[in-house]
Amino acid sequence: MSYEFIEDYSHWISAAALILLLFWETAVPFFASFFASKSERAIHCGRNVLLGLLNALMISGLFVGSWVWAAETSENIHLGFFYLLGLDGWIHACCSILLMDFWTYWWHRMNHRVAFFWRFHQVHHSDRKMDVTTSYRFHLGEIFLSSLFRTGLILLFGIKLWHLAAYEAFMFPIVMFHHANVGVPKEIDRLLRLVIVTPEMHKVHHSNFQPETDSNYTSMLSIWDRLFRSFKLSSDSHGIAFGLEGPEREHKALNEMLKAPFGS
Numbered sequence: 001m002s003y004e005f006i007e008d009y010s011h012w013i014s015a016a017a018l019i020l021l022l023f024w025e026t027a028v029p030f031f032a033s034f035f036a037s038k039s040e041r042a043i044h045c046g047r048n049v050l051l052g053l054l055n056a057l058m059i060s061g062l063f064v065g066s067w068v069w070a071a072e073t074s075e076n077i078h079l080g081f082f083y084l085l086g087l088d089g090w091i092h093a094c095c096s097i098l099l100m101d102f103w104t105y106w107w108h109r110m111n112h113r114v115a116f117f118w119r120f121h122q123v124h125h126s127d128r129k130m131d132v133t134t135s136y137r138f139h140l141g142e143i144f145l146s147s148l149f150r151t152g153l154i155l156l157f158g159i160k161l162w163h164l165a166a167y168e169a170f171m172f173p174i175v176m177f178h179h180a181n182v183g184v185p186k187e188i189d190r191l192l193r194l195v196i197v198t199p200e201m202h203k204v205h206h207s208n209f210q211p212e213t214d215s216n217y218t219s220m221l222s223i224w225d226r227l228f229r230s231f232k233l234s235s236d237s238h239g240i241a242f243g244l245e246g247p248e249r250e251h252k253a254l255n256e257m258l259k260a261p262f263g264s
Contacts, residue, residue: 123142
């Protein structure tokens with residue numbers, strides 16, 4: 001299985017998920033009065049997706065080549081922990097995907113605990129109207145740093161390029177889903193969150209109340225929050241207020257989002 005094959009299909013899967021979730025948010029929203037008008041919603045969605053496109057361009061220009069080099073180097077000389085263990089085939093792939101999700105959990109947690117990382121990550125949390133497009137709302141600095149660490153992870157553990165692409169293909173639609181402003185029946189959400197992160201879980205993480213913000217860090221598999229005691233639910237999801245405290249911290253415009261980490 002090739003990286004290019006999975007990467008091509010993952011783009012189509014992500015695009016389809018975005019369209020489906022936008023329709024779902026329109027038909028059955030969790031918060032019905034998020035936006036005052038269609039134009040306000042369009043502007044909100046547009047600027048978040050634009051930030052995501054800027055990140056995609058940066059990754060394509062700066063990091064895909066380094067990921068290819070790291071994966072090929074690791075494979076050619078059997079450098080990396082998984083090669084030392086003699087893992088092969090689907091066992092190697094599954095371990096790589098689990099490792100990537102485990103790393104993403106701890107990377108996210110560090111973004112909340114380390115002040116320098118939080119400067120960039122706060123841009124994601126400054127969205128007071130969390131919807132599916134919030135999944136695109138990450139500062140270029142955060143994506144740059146996470147992509148840099150990912151290069152080292154590929155080399156250190158011997159992650160094949162198609163393993164990385166497969167993880168992204170699984171993970172990103174789930175990330176879009178748990179950010180989406182969609183109404184999910186409580187019983188279905190409860191069953192789903194036994195395995196994956198759901199909207200009910202992630203709403204708590206985007207609360208402007210810090211004890212709630214500092215919980216539910218995982219991106220795809222909910223097991224990491226359960227294992228490391230960061231799992232939390234709210235007794236009143238409709239009462240959650242998203243964003244950061246303080247009117248100056250909403251970062252509505254694209255230029256405000258880009259400048260936010262460098263303010264006081």
